[in-house]
Amino acid sequence: MTLELELRGITKRYPGVLANDAVDLAVRPAQIHAIVGENGAGKTTLMSLLYGLFPPDEGEIFIRGEPVRFSSALDAIAAGLGMVHQSFKLFPTLSVADNVVFRHEPTRRGLIDRAASAARVRDLADRYGLAVDPEAAVEDLAVGVLQRVEILKALYRDAQVLILDEPTAVLTPQERDQLFEVIRRLRDAGRTILFITHKLGEVMAISDRVTVLRNGRAVAHLVTAETNPAEITLHMTGRAVDLDRRAPEHDPDQLVLEVSNLTVRGGHGRPVVEDASFGVRSGEIVGIAGVAGNGQSELIEALCGLRETDAGSVTLSGRDISDADVAERRAAGLAYIPEDRYGVGTTRQASVSENLLMGHQRQPRIQQKGWFDREAVVGLTRRLVEVFGIKVGSVSGPVSNLSGGNLQKVVVAREMEHGTALLIAEQPTRGLDIGAIEFVHSQLIAYRDQGGAVLMVSAELSEILALSTRILVMFEGRIVASLDPRRVAEPEIGLYMTGAHTEAAVA
Amino acid sequence: MDELRSLSQRALVSPVTFSLLFAFALAAAIVAITGGDPLAAGEEMFTGAVTGSGLRNTLGRAIPIIGMALAVSIAFRSGIINLGGEGQMVIGGLAGTIVAIYLPGPGFLIVPTAMVAGAVVGALWAMLPAYGQTKLRLPILITSLLLNYVARAITGYLVRFPLSDVSVTLATTRQVPETARMPKMPIFGGVSLSLILVILLVVLLWLVYTRTVVGYETQMAGFNMRSARYGGIDVEQRTVQVMVVGGAIGGLIGTHLIIGEALRFIDGELVLSGFAWTGLLVALLAVNRPIPIFVTGLFFSGLQIGGLAMQRNAGVSWRLSQVLQAVVIVAVACRLAIRRSDRPTAEAGETEAAGLGEV
Ligand SMILES: Nc1ncnc2c1ncn2[C@@H]1O[C@H](COP(=O)(O)OP(=O)(O)OP(=O)(O)O)[C@@H](O)[C@H]1O
Ligand SMILES: [Mg+2]
Numbered sequence: 001m002t003l004e005l006e007l008r009g010i011t012k013r014y015p016g017v018l019a020n021d022a023v024d025l026a027v028r029p030a031q032i033h034a035i036v037g038e039n040g041a042g043k044t045t046l047m048s049l050l051y052g053l054f055p056p057d058e059g060e061i062f063i064r065g066e067p068v069r070f071s072s073a074l075d076a077i078a079a080g081l082g083m084v085h086q087s088f089k090l091f092p093t094l095s096v097a098d099n100v101v102f103r104h105e106p107t108r109r110g111l112i113d114r115a116a117s118a119a120r121v122r123d124l125a126d127r128y129g130l131a132v133d134p135e136a137a138v139e140d141l142a143v144g145v146l147q148r149v150e151i152l153k154a155l156y157r158d159a160q161v162l163i164l165d166e167p168t169a170v171l172t173p174q175e176r177d178q179l180f181e182v183i184r185r186l187r188d189a190g191r192t193i194l195f196i197t198h199k200l201g202e203v204m205a206i207s208d209r210v211t212v213l214r215n216g217r218a219v220a221h222l223v224t225a226e227t228n229p230a231e232i233t234l235h236m237t238g239r240a241v242d243l244d245r246r247a248p249e250h251d252p253d254q255l256v257l258e259v260s261n262l263t264v265r266g267g268h269g270r271p272v273v274e275d276a277s278f279g280v281r282s283g284e285i286v287g288i289a290g291v292a293g294n295g296q297s298e299l300i301e302a303l304c305g306l307r308e309t310d311a312g313s314v315t316l317s318g319r320d321i322s323d324a325d326v327a328e329r330r331a332a333g334l335a336y337i338p339e340d341r342y343g344v345g346t347t348r349q350a351s352v353s354e355n356l357l358m359g360h361q362r363q364p365r366i367q368q369k370g371w372f373d374r375e376a377v378v379g380l381t382r383r384l385v386e387v388f389g390i391k392v393g394s395v396s397g398p399v400s401n402l403s404g405g406n407l408q409k410v411v412v413a414r415e416m417e418h419g420t421a422l423l424i425a426e427q428p429t430r431g432l433d434i435g436a437i438e439f440v441h442s443q444l445i446a447y448r449d450q451g452g453a454v455l456m457v458s459a460e461l462s463e464i465l466a467l468s469t470r471i472l473v474m475f476e477g478r479i480v481a482s483l484d485p486r487r488v489a490e491p492e493i494g495l496y497m498t499g500a501h502t503e504a505a506v507a
Numbered sequence: 508m509d510e511l512r513s514l515s516q517r518a519l520v521s522p523v524t525f526s527l528l529f530a531f532a533l534a535a536a537i538v539a540i541t542g543g544d545p546l547a548a549g550e551e552m553f554t555g556a557v558t559g560s561g562l563r564n565t566l567g568r569a570i571p572i573i574g575m576a577l578a579v580s581i582a583f584r585s586g587i588i589n590l591g592g593e594g595q596m597v598i599g600g601l602a603g604t605i606v607a608i609y610l611p612g613p614g615f616l617i618v619p620t621a622m623v624a625g626a627v628v629g630a631l632w633a634m635l636p637a638y639g640q641t642k643l644r645l646p647i648l649i650t651s652l653l654l655n656y657v658a659r660a661i662t663g664y665l666v667r668f669p670l671s672d673v674s675v676t677l678a679t680t681r682q683v684p685e686t687a688r689m690p691k692m693p694i695f696g697g698v699s700l701s702l703i704l705v706i707l708l709v710v711l712l713w714l715v716y717t718r719t720v721v722g723y724e725t726q727m728a729g730f731n732m733r734s735a736r737y738g739g740i741d742v743e744q745r746t747v748q749v750m751v752v753g754g755a756i757g758g759l760i761g762t763h764l765i766i767g768e769a770l771r772f773i774d775g776e777l778v779l780s781g782f783a784w785t786g787l788l789v790a791l792l793a794v795n796r797p798i799p800i801f802v803t804g805l806f807f808s809g810l811q812i813g814g815l816a817m818q819r820n821a822g823v824s825w826r827l828s829q830v831l832q833a834v835v836i837v838a839v840a841c842r843l844a845i846r847r848s849d850r851p852t853a854e855a856g857e858t859e860a861a862g863l864g865e866v
Contacts, residue, residue: 327739347731358738
């Protein structure tokens, strides 16, 4: 049987980092091949090399037995490769169809034939069960749909091999199941899928084979049916990891955050958060569950001062901060890990240390009378990199050199360092490997045990169940339930999340 | 030692070095094709710019170029496109002139007072577009540009009527009295004292950018507004602050140009000088960094002064130096663009432009 794809001895060095170290990879046709590994193990680098974004320092690539040498992604596309990146690359103001046919527009008498392109895109979407409206403007779409557009783009260019870099990290469980349906259909139609993920459940559910990367080396090639999550974990980390730990009991204390009757309106005047009331006490982790898009992001932005509120009040440690700006709220004792680490949490053009400094720049130990204490800045950077094990070549290098998971660590480390009374953590472990998830979880628990109040939003029900002292469920902008994680099971939360169950909101 | 080597390596591959070589080669070719002697022309240009009175003129001309570059770069660094440098310079310049002409008193008081008045009025003028953006959501890019025309009209009216010097046929103010002029220093054949001011500004801005919280915050806001806001930076307040400081420097330079150089505020002359726009180009080329702005500003000034000498002594039109200036700009821009597009994340043109940002 000829291999669809083969990599031999692929090596890629960055200053101070060996991102890929003589990696071999053999992928059979019409299979779903998972690539797993810790943050910074070299997964994205390997896929980028394969996709022609930059050349490997050493090694060879074969496609259906033929050696190839790509000088750009265009060559890779011509050879039948398609890639959906960790961060999407679409034109926001154009329609779905325009984005999909970009550079390959069907024409009629020399002009772009928009009707034909919409029809072709619809055709393609129907064939693989990708629900999208070809005429919709991309900027109006949810993340899950954007991803389908990216997949369509690759299929439109007739990709035989589809590379998906952490496709599920940004999806809700429902969207993820739909994606898996699509992937299976593609495989059954003879296409090959390379699938990067940190979630071993997904590996077991969907892949045919698995390759494990560790510190840039391919340490194991496994057949999914013949392995198990424990074995894969052992290959990834060299140790056993236990995530299924329930938070130990802890007595919550005084009220740190109090939200009463908070209402926030969206751009269209409709309330996106309606009459939300709840509190978070010191020594507890309150988890907000909900299907993405039910007002969680807006609620959090309003709490942090990044979005105007219409009614209601917010009290932090006894101080009314309803009208305070971001700096005042931060000074009053609030730190925030935002869900959008690329656009909000970090600044791509700035260095790692400048990013670690953000939000700390006005603290008395960092500056005196507006002048930075350079040693203190270096000390802060060094400590955070060390404690959180951020894998970085140089702290003065651009933060955009970091792998996705290490970027998330930058944000988490920086915000936890504030040691504020309240920590708001939105999708705190998105894109992290299991070792790092375990670490962040233990940090959140330690934060709580030291008397911190934590408000957490997560798309991972398992995370909410594992950490929360109390669970709030949001549906259509309202808090529809306040539940005790010890007395509730996943399916029941699911019913609240979809609006099938309702209960008077409890503060 | 290693540092030196890497520095020289960087200089070799730097887009600026490349562009300069390219521009000079092109200029030499033009001179040769049109029957001139490129070496002689180059020599005249060089000696004309750095020897004798040429050096004084180069330094003198560099003052407003560097000053205006600093003025706009402050806003550019924090992502605010301030195209109103000209208006801030003109209106501040007239304010300073009025003080210099009409305020009685000894020179050592009048000159600083005039400079301060120019700075204050330039700053106030720059506050208009700043508040327009923060309070009314009118983009600074547009309002600051349009206000240039308003500034021209206002100053034009004032020097034509209330402030007009009726003894001459020009639309101009009276001459700045002897005592109220910016003194010249007894070096390089008499360079304006304002050179010291510009050097101090360069050093000050460099310190602010590299060592202070304000410098950090403006830079981060320039990179990513959303992230800056999230980090607790008051972006609106920063917008007003950088506009005010930029406007103040514009007003200082405008005042210097009258009380240190022209001695009369003649309608339209500051606009025609083009310093605001040359400064803007310098700021762009130097990517808003103070020390590169200083070097680039000197270089542009030298080109212009040297060009005049070349015309005088080698019979080659001074316009060649304008061509040189333009080619340097285009070449640097191209090189920067190429460098950006061969970053590994860029995928055959489909990416950077596309940026739905990272979702
Ligand atoms: N352009 C670059 N310059 C320098 N180092 C880089 C660059 N890109 C990646 N690296 C480094 O190479 C290593 C591998 O990065 P890569 O992005 O491949 O990791 P990954 O396995 O995809 O991780 P994650 O799961 O966190 O996304 C990391 O240590 C990263 O810091
Ligand atoms: Mg990655």
